[in-house]
Amino acid sequence: MDRNMENTNISTIIKKMSPEQYKLTIGEKSAVPLQKAFPRKRVIHPGAMGKMIPPKSYQAIWHDLLAQNNLTARQRTAYIHIPFCSQQCLYCGFFQNHCDNDRETLYIDHLIRQLKAAKEYSYLQASPLEAVYLGGGTPSALSDSNISRLLIAVQNLLPLTNDCEITLEARVNDLVDKKISSWLVNGVNRISIGVQSFDTEIRRRLGRKDSREIIFENICRTASYNKAAIIIDLIYGLPGQHVEDFILDLEYTKDLPIDGMDLYQLNVFEDGALQKAIKKGILPVPAPISEQGVYLEKAAAWLDNNAYRRLSTCHWAKTSRERSLYNTLTKAGKEIFPFGAGAGGLIDNTAIFLQRSLDLYINDIIADRAPVMFMTQQSDLNGLFSTIQAQAETGRLDIRKLSQKYGKKLLELEEIIEIWINHGLLKRNGQYTYMTIAGQFWQENITQTLIELSQELLCGEKQFIMQPIAR
Ligand code: SF4
CATH class of the missing domain: 1.10.10 (Arc Repressor Mutant, subunit A)
Structure with a gap:
């Protein structure tokens, strides 16, 4: 010392x-x-913050990490990023690219190439993954043929536990039979639906088109397959949303066939589209952070009274089907193997961020290079x-x-x-x-x-x- x-x-x-x-x-x-x-x-x-690793070392570190043979069994996950959305939502800081069929197909070709290369990584293959998360962007925006190809590759090329949680993030308007079947037939067992609010007007102000009735219909359709946990995301503190509106959103979930829900507070990002719309007066000023706590207080009391089980500070289970395993493991610092443009991961104490640009990602895959944008060495602590x-x-x-x-x-x-x-x-x-x-x-x-x-x-x-x- x-x-x-x-x-x-x-x-x-x-x-x-x-x-x-x-x-x-x-x-x-x-x-x-x-x-x-x-x-x-x-x-x-x-x-x-970790220590930045110099770019010249990325390739060697990536290969050294993944060629290790010294693994003792441990809990680990994979994250697969789909960087396309049909439209940009005002409150979101994660938008990357608009949907485009040809670009998506090209992207999935190269993502599958990255998964094929993973078959050779001794370190990854040595112990199975307990959870795989397909996030974005909007994975549900992919055509049924592209998502099927991707999910088949995940099943064939990644080592998965028998009860591996495979989550797919979905938008309400993608919940149509053809797509839902392609997800469920190919291993998805948890569908996380971005509802954000059941209030049609509040949703539409934020760029979400579907009405409350359509949301109900589509959630019921998805749940009727009875093959996956159905989770919804709700946001509190949205522009024009009062505490009573948010509690009404919770009331609606009573009769919906969902297995759990995630409640997030609204974050207004500096210079983001939402902040600009508020500044221009296009949207009402949302509740300040100092008042958002009241939404959480009322929601927590409501959830307790309605027998929801708290899994973490923002995740609640309604049935025993919801495990929220990926969220729990990653918050506890377990390894995440990243796949796809814009994915972030953690392998053996090295944080890795993959190329955000589609072109750079695809070029790296074509050249058999690790598609790394940057890496940091995490603290020994x-x-x-x-x-x-x-x-x-x-x-x-x-x-x-x-x-x-x-x-x-x-x-x-x-x-x-x-x-x-x-x-x-x-x-x-x-x-x-x-x-x-x-x-x-x-x-x-x-x-x-x-x-x-x-x-x-x-x-x-x-x-x-x-x-x-x-x-
Ligand atoms: S909220 Fe989802 S669908 Fe909307 S822009 Fe962000 S990532 Fe895309």
């Missing part, structure tokens, strides 16, 4: 913070912690950070357990836990500390602070990640 680290303790770290830093990192006591425990959300996805994240996702913190595995010094975090108990964000029950609803709402801030403080306690340094949220 170097001298700096010996002298690093929570009190000295806190003393060095400016008042603004303290408010943002530790927060402040308020009569209404749900609204005012922190001045704003610090990050969308908590974590620590990544296991600790993932454990913090996994604990926070379940709404339950256990500092004692962290300290047993990663060092007694982490017990000093209890000082911060006490502050947060005093702020109304946490409450103690036995050896665990549970997040109150306010704590759950500010979960990203709590997680990010715990990650940074544990890094500083153990290494005498910290790294921030900051993702801009406009409000």
Whole structure:
């Protein structure tokens, strides 16, 4: 232990913070912690920044990682990115390309080539994947022939557990029989539908065309196959949406044949299409972040009263069919093998982002090069950070357990836990500390602070990640 680290303790770290830093990192006591425990959300996805790897090393590192033969059994997943959407939704920061049949077919040809190459990766083939996630973009936008080819390749070329969760993200207007059959016949066992809101007017303002009646009809059609878990995404805090509208959205789910739902708060990205539309007065100003907590509070009470089972801070199960395995494993820092343009992954502590540009991706595949856009070496403490994240996702913190595995010094975090108990964000029950609803709402801030403080306690340094949220 170097001298700096010996002298690093929570009190000295806190003393060095400016008042603004303290408010943002530790927060402040308020009569209404749900609204005012922190001045704003610090990050969308908590974590620590890795060290950039020089581009000249990408190819060698990719091949070395995937040619390893020293694997002990571990939980792992794959992510497959489909970078096409039929239209750009106003609130979304993930749009890449408009749908185009010829481009899609060309893309799927090359994606399958990447999967074929994966058949030779000893490291990937050595232990089966527990979950595969097809996200985007809009995987459901693919023609039934292209998605069938892709799913057959996934089944034949990737090592999958017998109960592998295979999720496909879908838009409501793609839920037609021909497409649904092609997904279910080829192994999809979880369909995640981007509903966002059942309010026809609110949806249409955001660029989603279908009416509430069409959504109901299409969800029922998909569920009638009885072959996959049906999950819906809802967003709270949308422009023009009041708390009562959001609770009404939840009421509608009572009679729908769904297995679970994901509730996300609206993020307005700096300079994004949504922010521009709000600034121009085309859309009403949405509830500020300080008020979004009220939506979550009311929703959590409603979900409790209606016997939904909480799987993480934003995922709820209605039936035993919903496992949300991919989300749970990736939040806990398990490996993700990335496939496709724009996919991100994590292999043996190296974070990997594949070429976002379709042309660059396809060119790399043609040239038998790893289609890497950039790589970062994650901290040696990544296991600790993932454990913090996994604990926070379940709404339950256990500092004692962290300290047993990663060092007694982490017990000093209890000082911060006490502050947060005093702020109304946490409450103690036995050896665990549970997040109150306010704590759950500010979960990203709590997680990010715990990650940074544990890094500083153990290494005498910290790294921030900051993702801009406009409000
Ligand atoms: S929300 Fe989905 S469909 Fe809409 S632009 Fe984003 S990725 Fe595409």
